Every structure is written in structure tokens, then in C-alpha cells.
Amino acid sequence: MALTTLKDRVKAAGVRTASALDEDTAHERTPDGGEEPGREHADDAVVAAWLDRFETDVTAALPKHIDGRVFLAALRPQLPALLGRCTRASVFQSAVTCARFGLIPDGQQAVIVPDGRIAVFIATYRGFIDLMYRSGLVRSVVAGMVYEGDDWSYEPTAPAPLDFTHRPNVLASEAERGAPLFAYAFAWLEGGVRSAVAIVTREQAEETRDEHSRAYQRAEESGANNSFWHLRFDDMWLKTALRRSEKLVPTSAELRALVAVEQAAEDGRPQILAALDPETAALEAGARLAAAQAEASQDTPTHRLPLKPLRGRAKPRRRNRDKKKRR
Incomplete structure (x- = not known):
């Protein structure tokens, strides 16, 4: 079932992404024939295995107005080259991130290209314009x-x-x-x-x-x-x-998130983890700052509160003293 907001779609494959990242780290330590570094094109069996494992997650990340068959039709011809040069996890991440923004990786709205052994998602200027309209x-x-x-x-x-x-x-x-x-x-x-x-x-x-x-x-x-x-x-x-x-x-929240995602790619960070609603990200950043300040406050000595100057016993009112004299 397609999810309605970018924030929901970000959460949709989070567990699967972490799993893919863990497995890819192990895979790089002991590469098999399907993803040997330096291969230019993966064979049909590798592409079929990747689709069998990740196709559902990719299409689930799409917004309702995008047909999963259209998205996969644009993605599938690129998979042999991507899987031959890039890690499986990075291809998965870039495909899901592209899907979450509702952009087709057809070279018109978006592209998925190798950056070393990492596949990255890039929105074209046409895709950028499409997201501007969403405000x-x-x-x-x-x-x-x-x-x-x-x-x-x-x-x-x-x-x-x-x-x-x-x-x-x-x-x-x-x-x-x-x-x-x-x-x-x-x-x-x-x-x-x-x-x-x-x-x-x-x-x-x-x-x-x-x-x-x-x-x-x-x-x-x-x-x-x-x-x-x-x-x-x-x-x-x-x-x-x-x-x-x-x-x-x-601008739309999705466009602000796109800027963050593209910056993550420039910085070499996983794009899929940066594809968050900017307001949510700002709240999380504020919470982290508040927590850090709270921790820091435990390490600094507290200042003593100023004490009021000591005074003698208050004198009774004159009216009370006059009453005593009359008695």
C-alpha cells in the first residue's frame, strides 16, 4: 500500500535499509561473484535477485499518484550497470529515496548514478521544478x-x-x-x-x-x-x-528535504537517512541540543542562591505597645 507523506515513506523501509547496510558491509569484506568490485555490468541473475528482494520496498515508498510499474520500467534497464559498479545497499537506498520523492529515474525528472561504488540519487532541474509546485x-x-x-x-x-x-x-x-x-x-x-x-x-x-x-x-x-x-x-x-x-x-517540505538529501550525497552520507521532513529534523536537532545542554548542566557546579540579609527581630507595632500600657 502506498504511503501518503514523505515522512511516512521515509519510515517505511527504515528497518530494511539498516539490514541491507549491515549485509552490504559484510558483503564487501567477502565479495561474491555477483558484486565483485570493478565489474561493469551485473548479469541477469543478479538483477533478478535484487528485484526479488527489494522491488516491494521500492514500490511501497512511492506516493499514490505514481504507478509502481512506471517507476520500475525506468529503473530496471539501469540495474545491470548500477549493480555491476555499486553496492547493492546503495542501489537500494538511491532507488527508495528517489521513489519517496515521487520522481521517475528516467533522466528527465531524476537520475541514479555511480559515485565510486556508491549509487546516488540526483533530481534534475525538471524534478526540482516539479517539487516546487507541491507547495x-x-x-x-x-x-x-x-x-x-x-x-x-x-x-x-x-x-x-x-x-x-x-x-x-x-x-x-x-x-x-x-x-x-x-x-x-x-x-x-x-x-x-x-x-x-x-x-x-x-x-x-x-x-x-x-x-x-x-x-x-x-x-x-x-x-x-x-x-x-x-x-x-x-x-x-x-x-x-x-x-x-x-x-x-x-516551498514544499519535500523540496526542503530534497536539498538535505542532495547535500548528504555530496558529504558521502546515506541519502535515505537524510530524507526526512525538515520540520521533524529541526525538532530532532532541537531535542538533541536540549539533551546535550541538560547533560552539561549536570557537570557544572550550581550557583548558590543569594541569601537575604539577616535582620533582628521585628519590633511590635506601636499600637500593640499602647494597648499594653493601658492595661
Whole structure:
């Protein structure tokens, strides 16, 4: 039965994920013929065994509006290469994480690619746009690339939508349009309000790649040159603009979770464990901080409360003394 929220879907295969991780650790210590490091493609028997074990968990993680057969039809052709180069557990994790976001790993909405021996899930800029719509407050998202031969203007101080215009020469050849100058993204919100425009030049995209993409750095160091930045630079350029625009518009919890999941992949952490509802993650982080502070308070000496200055016995009221005299 499909689960309704990302948070529920995260919990759905948690126990199975931990089990797969434990078994994969043992598997790496004593590799068998099905997953020997360095093999480029797994045979049909390995793919069939993986599907027999994990197909139910993957499809159970999908939201209701995604047909499990469609998801598996996109995933199945990639399994021989993924299982030949990556660990079974990482293929399972990336597939389930992709399913939880309701994105199809068809190269259009999302991809699953090797990062060394670890398979990682990456949402394309189209998948990112799809999740932006899920906030319910975004009416349309516009993302594009401005080329040298295009007609465009950008005046940030002008009122929207006069601050930015782009008129591409759609009839021009690729050579006539020239090289791309910058990527941009913005959103129209319910009520007719337009967000600010996020603009990313090539230099800024390369700076983001060089400073923040550890997957790119690992691919450069190994000489593989097979990160998503290597293979689809323009898509990542557009996605960088979309990620900047995401900070300017109301977003869904799933989109905020996607950012955390992709950062986990960059950091080399399991993506499936990061696919949590951001509000829940924030509460958990706050609880951990409070617990740490409580523990720390047990180790520090408590301060003595200030004492009131000592006084003598209060004198009786004058009225009482006068009564005594009359007696």
C-alpha cells in the first residue's frame, strides 16, 4: 500500500535499509561473484535477485499518484550497470529515496548514478521544478538560459515584471545564438505575484561546482570525470539558478528535504537517512541540543542562591505597645 507523506515513506523501509547496510558491509569484506568490485555490468541473475528482494520496498515508498510499474520500467534497464559498479545497499537506498520523492529515474525528472561504488540519487532541474509546485502556492516556474544572440534586459530596481525580459531568437541556429551567458529562474505565485529573479553566470556556476560539489571533486581526483557536473553541466547550471530561486518563493517540505538529501550525497552520507521532513529534523536537532545542554548542566557546579540579609527581630507595632500600657 502506498504511503501518503514523505515522512511516512521515509519510515517505511527504515528497518530494511539498516539490514541491507549491515549485509552490504559484510558483503564487501567477502565479495561474491555477483558484486565483485570493478565489474561493469551485473548479469541477469543478479538483477533478478535484487528485484526479488527489494522491488516491494521500492514500490511501497512511492506516493499514490505514481504507478509502481512506471517507476520500475525506468529503473530496471539501469540495474545491470548500477549493480555491476555499486553496492547493492546503495542501489537500494538511491532507488527508495528517489521513489519517496515521487520522481521517475528516467533522466528527465531524476537520475541514479555511480559515485565510486556508491549509487546516488540526483533530481534534475525538471524534478526540482516539479517539487516546487507541491507547495500549492506556486502557479508556474520559469527557468531558462540566455544566449549571446538573444534579446534580454535586466534592471533589478524596476518593478516586476519589467525588471527582467528575455526574448530568445528561436529561429536562429545554435551557432547564431552563440554561447550561453547566464541561467535564470523565477516563479509566479498564486494571486499573480512574481518572485525575484535568480541569475547565475557561468563563473558563478563553476564556483558553486568547485566549492560545494564533493562528487565533482571526487570525480576529478579519481580521473573518472563522471559526476553530473561533468556529464550534464548545463542542467546543473539551470538547477543552481532554481536552487537560488527556491529561497525566494514558498516551498514544499519535500523540496526542503530534497536539498538535505542532495547535500548528504555530496558529504558521502546515506541519502535515505537524510530524507526526512525538515520540520521533524529541526525538532530532532532541537531535542538533541536540549539533551546535550541538560547533560552539561549536570557537570557544572550550581550557583548558590543569594541569601537575604539577616535582620533582628521585628519590633511590635506601636499600637500593640499602647494597648499594653493601658492595661
